[in-house]
Amino acid sequence: MTSSLISNVVRTRIAPSPTGFLHLGTARTALYSWAYARHHGGQFVLRIEDTDRTRLVPESVEKILESLRWLGIEPDEGPGLGGDYGPYTQSERVESYQAAAARLIAQGDAYECWCSSERLDAVRAEQQRLKQPPKYDRRCREDAGRAEAQREAQAEGRGAVVRFKTPLEGSVTLDDAVRGASTFDVALLDDFVILKSDGFPTYHLAYMLDDDAMRITHVLRGDEWLPSAPRHLLLYRALGITPPVLAHLPLILGPDGSKLSKRHGATSVFEYRDLGYLPEAVFNFMGLLGWSLDDKTEILSHDEFVQHFTLDRVVKNPAIFNVEKLTWMNGVYIREHTSADRLTDIFVARLDADLPASIARPIDRAVIARVVPLIRERVKLLSEVADYCDFFLSDDLTYSRDDLLGKAFASKPDAAAEALDRVITVAEALADWEQVALETELRAVADELALKAGDLFSLVRVAVTGKRVSPPLFESMEILGSARCVRRLRASRLVAGR
Ligand code: GLU
Numbered sequence: 001m002t003s004s005l006i007s008n009v010v011r012t013r014i015a016p017s018p019t020g021f022l023h024l025g026t027a028r029t030a031l032y033s034w035a036y037a038r039h040h041g042g043q044f045v046l047r048i049e050d051t052d053r054t055r056l057v058p059e060s061v062e063k064i065l066e067s068l069r070w071l072g073i074e075p076d077e078g079p080g081l082g083g084d085y086g087p088y089t090q091s092e093r094v095e096s097y098q099a100a101a102a103r104l105i106a107q108g109d110a111y112e113c114w115c116s117s118e119r120l121d122a123v124r125a126e127q128q129r130l131k132q133p134p135k136y137d138r139r140c141r142e143d144a145g146r147a148e149a150q151r152e153a154q155a156e157g158r159g160a161v162v163r164f165k166t167p168l169e170g171s172v173t174l175d176d177a178v179r180g181a182s183t184f185d186v187a188l189l190d191d192f193v194i195l196k197s198d199g200f201p202t203y204h205l206a207y208m209l210d211d212d213a214m215r216i217t218h219v220l221r222g223d224e225w226l227p228s229a230p231r232h233l234l235l236y237r238a239l240g241i242t243p244p245v246l247a248h249l250p251l252i253l254g255p256d257g258s259k260l261s262k263r264h265g266a267t268s269v270f271e272y273r274d275l276g277y278l279p280e281a282v283f284n285f286m287g288l289l290g291w292s293l294d295d296k297t298e299i300l301s302h303d304e305f306v307q308h309f310t311l312d313r314v315v316k317n318p319a320i321f322n323v324e325k326l327t328w329m330n331g332v333y334i335r336e337h338t339s340a341d342r343l344t345d346i347f348v349a350r351l352d353a354d355l356p357a358s359i360a361r362p363i364d365r366a367v368i369a370r371v372v373p374l375i376r377e378r379v380k381l382l383s384e385v386a387d388y389c390d391f392f393l394s395d396d397l398t399y400s401r402d403d404l405l406g407k408a409f410a411s412k413p414d415a416a417a418e419a420l421d422r423v424i425t426v427a428e429a430l431a432d433w434e435q436v437a438l439e440t441e442l443r444a445v446a447d448e449l450a451l452k453a454g455d456l457f458s459l460v461r462v463a464v465t466g467k468r469v470s471p472p473l474f475e476s477m478e479i480l481g482s483a484r485c486v487r488r489l490r491a492s493r494l495v496a497g498r
Contacts, residue, residue, distance in 0.1 A: 010042030012218050015049045018060030021268035024066035024260065024321070025222055025252050029287045031280050032249060033220045034073045035309035043212055046078030046461075048089045049207070051097075051200040061089075072302050077214075085214040090206055093213075097201035099210055100239060101162045101194055105339050108193060109238040113140040114149035114162040119325035135190045141165060162195035164204075164235055172233040174224075177218070177247035177311045184230035192231055204228060208236060211244055216415040218245045220311075223318075235328060247311050250290040251318040260321050270325075276382030278346070280337065281330040289319040299332060331380040343376060344369045352391070354386040359394045367392050370479045374471040388471055392479060397466030397488065401495050404462045408455035409496075417496045419449055419456055420463065424489045433482040435474035442474075 012033035016026045028046075037044040046068070048061055061079050068075060087093060104110035113136070124134045140146040140163070147222045153160065170186045173439025194205035201209075211219060226248045236243045254264035266272055272282050280301070287305050289297070291314050334343065340486050344365060353361045368389065376390045378497070391397060402410070409416035430441060446456040461473050468475060477485050 003159065008217075008246045009215075010037050010040035010218060011045060011214070011216050011376045012037045012220060013045035013047055013211070013214065013216050015210070016064055017049050018056055018064070020057030020060045020063060022064050022162075024267055024269065024272075024286065027067065027073075027115055027269050027282075028252065028289055029220055029222060030068060031071070031283060031286055031305070032291065032309065032314070033218070034075075035305045036218060036220065036311065037076075038306040041164065042217070043074075043076040045083065045085075045216065046075035046081070046088065047210055047214065048079055049203065051090045051206055053198065053200065057351065060299060063270070069271060070279050071269065072279060073283075078188070078296065086413060088214075090201075090210065093206075093210065094200060096213065097195065097206050098199060100205065101201070104164070104194070104238055105162065107189075107238070108165065108437060110147065110162050110164050111141055111191075112150070113163045113191075113193070114146065114153035114158070115139060116156070120167050132189075134469050136163065136192075138191055138488075144257050144269075150371070159197040161193045161197050163191040164231070164238070165236060166191050166192050166231065169304075172230050174229050174233060174246065176229070177245050178250075178314045179226075179248060179316055186230070186234065189231055189234070194235070194336045204232060204235060208232060208241060208243075209238070212239075212241045215377060216244050218247060218311075220249055223248045223251045228359055243370060247314065250315055252321050253318045254321055256308045263321065264321065276350070276384065277326065277330050278287065278333045278338065278382070279324065281333040284333070285329050287325045289321065290315055298329070301337075327380050334376055334379050339451060340369070341370050344372050346382065347372060350382045351389055352386050354383070355393065358396065359390065364393060371471065371476075374475050379473075387467075388428065391465045391467065392476070395484070395488070397491075399466045399495075401497070403468060404492055404495050406455075406458050406462070406468065408452070411460060413496055414449070415449070416459055417493060419451060419459060420489055420496055422449060423456075423460055423463075424486060424493065427482060427486050427489060430482065433478060435478045435495070438474045438477050458488070459492075464488045 014030045014033055016022065022030075024147075034044045040496055046065070048064075050056060065075075065078070065080070075081060077085065077088065079088045081088075101110060101336060105112065115136075120136065120406055123137050127134050150160070152427055166189045167186050171183050172186060173181055173183045175181045192204060193202050195201050210216075226333075229248070233243060252260045254260050256264075260267060266275060269282065273279070280297055281307050283302065283305075284300055287300060291309070293300065293308050293313070338346070347368050348363045348365050351368065352361065355363070371389055371392055375385070380383060380419065405413060423442065426441045426445055430437060442456060442460065443453050445451075446453040458468065458472055462474075464477055464480060465471075480488075
């Protein structure tokens with residue numbers, strides 16, 4: 001068997017199951033693994049752990065790769081990406097696990113277990129009754145028990161699993177790159193299954209053989225694997241593999257302190273994309289879920305993460321997933337860290353997806369480019385963009401008379417009608433259709449009619465945008481142009497009545 005550390009190039013990986021999406025926890029592991037590899041000039045590998053045949057979802061690999069790319073975390077090797085250490089999909093490596101299991105049996109470090117699941121359930125129930133920790137009772141560890149169990153199994157047409165023969169005593173020390181050293185009593189460990197009766201391996205056996213074959217030097221994985229780490233150390237030893245550096249990353253918890261799950265809302269990367277978050281913001285936010293540069297820096301680019309990422313700054317305590325913070329950060333990226341050009345592209349794509357088919361395509365990029373500076377200060381989620389922009393792209397405004405009149409004119413529609421008449425006259429006469437002139441003229445109308453400027457502006461806002469809340473009025477009117485605004489004002493005049 002080869003040693004994992006045959007060269008000093010850093011190689012990291014993620015090993016998701018093909019469940020159809022990239023979970024945020026896996027995405028965070030990917031980000032750290034990628035940043036760590038890049039920091040050291042090494043490689044980052046994608047491997048698919050598809051040995052749980054009950055959980056396969058078609059096109060998962062494409063979705064995982066797409067999610068990683070969306071985040072800007074590009075694997076160097078993986079299924080469909082090439083690389084010297086493939087195949088990168090476990091179901092294509094089954095023979096290597098079976099060979100390793102056979103070797104462990106031959107050298108006395110593993111054994112076939114023929115016990116039925118009914119028997120295992122009964123053993124567990126009895127242990128529960130006696131308030132003992134659940135544990136396989138090792139019946140098949142000895143020849144006599146195994147022969148008996150095998151006869152029963154063969155009579156019933158059942159196959160065997162392979163269990164690791166955990167030493168009965170001693171200790172193992174895990175030197176975790178995040179958590180430091182801890183020593184475990186081997187006597188407390190179980191004879192765990194390494195090969196299932198369908199011939200597929202369990203995670204424990206498969207991951208370490210793959211990591212070894214793929215020359216992985218640093219395994220970053222979630223804290224949920226920490227309890228398994230002592231068994232893994234024993235299995236590495238039996239297999240003659242030098243363990244890679246193990247780094248257990250803090251759990252991600254929901255705001256209520258329980259492990260992040262569907263109950264807390266979206267948990268996959270694409271759900272956040274669809275909700276309207278920018279990849280840079282999701283990346284940055286996840287980067288700080290369990291790691292920090294110092295206690296103040298909140299905004300870091302991909303390059304800065306790569307430059308600064310070290311394992312000693314990974315925190316030990318669970319990280320709390322605070323979606324308000326993500327939304328705030330998204331706003332920061334929209335306002336300050338995205339070029340107007342790119343933001344225009346992003347807005348146009350989003351409008352294309354979100355606006356009804358009745359609005360003409362392609363979306364007029366030139367118009368949106370002018371709108372971007374007006375709304376980027378306000379938009380926190382891309383899902384809000386359609387509501388800010390639709391009236392620039394469609395003349396089909398749908399507002400009610402109540403919307404138009406608002407509180408200010410609710411009881412005096414005549415005053416609204418008169419005000420709109422004045423505004424139309426002034427608008428038609430305005431030679432230079434630009435925001436400063438528009439504001440000056442409308443303020444003059446308000447004075448002349450003894451209206452509050454704000455009340456008049458609200459009336460005009462609904463008339464030209466169809467909304468009581470919109471991007472800045474005069475800038476919007478400038479972009480809409482005089483002919484369109486006058487048309488809309490005339491239409492609103494009819495709505496106001498009389
Ligand atoms: N398939 C495992 C998971 O997604 C991989 C854990 C690991 O990184 O080793 O949790």
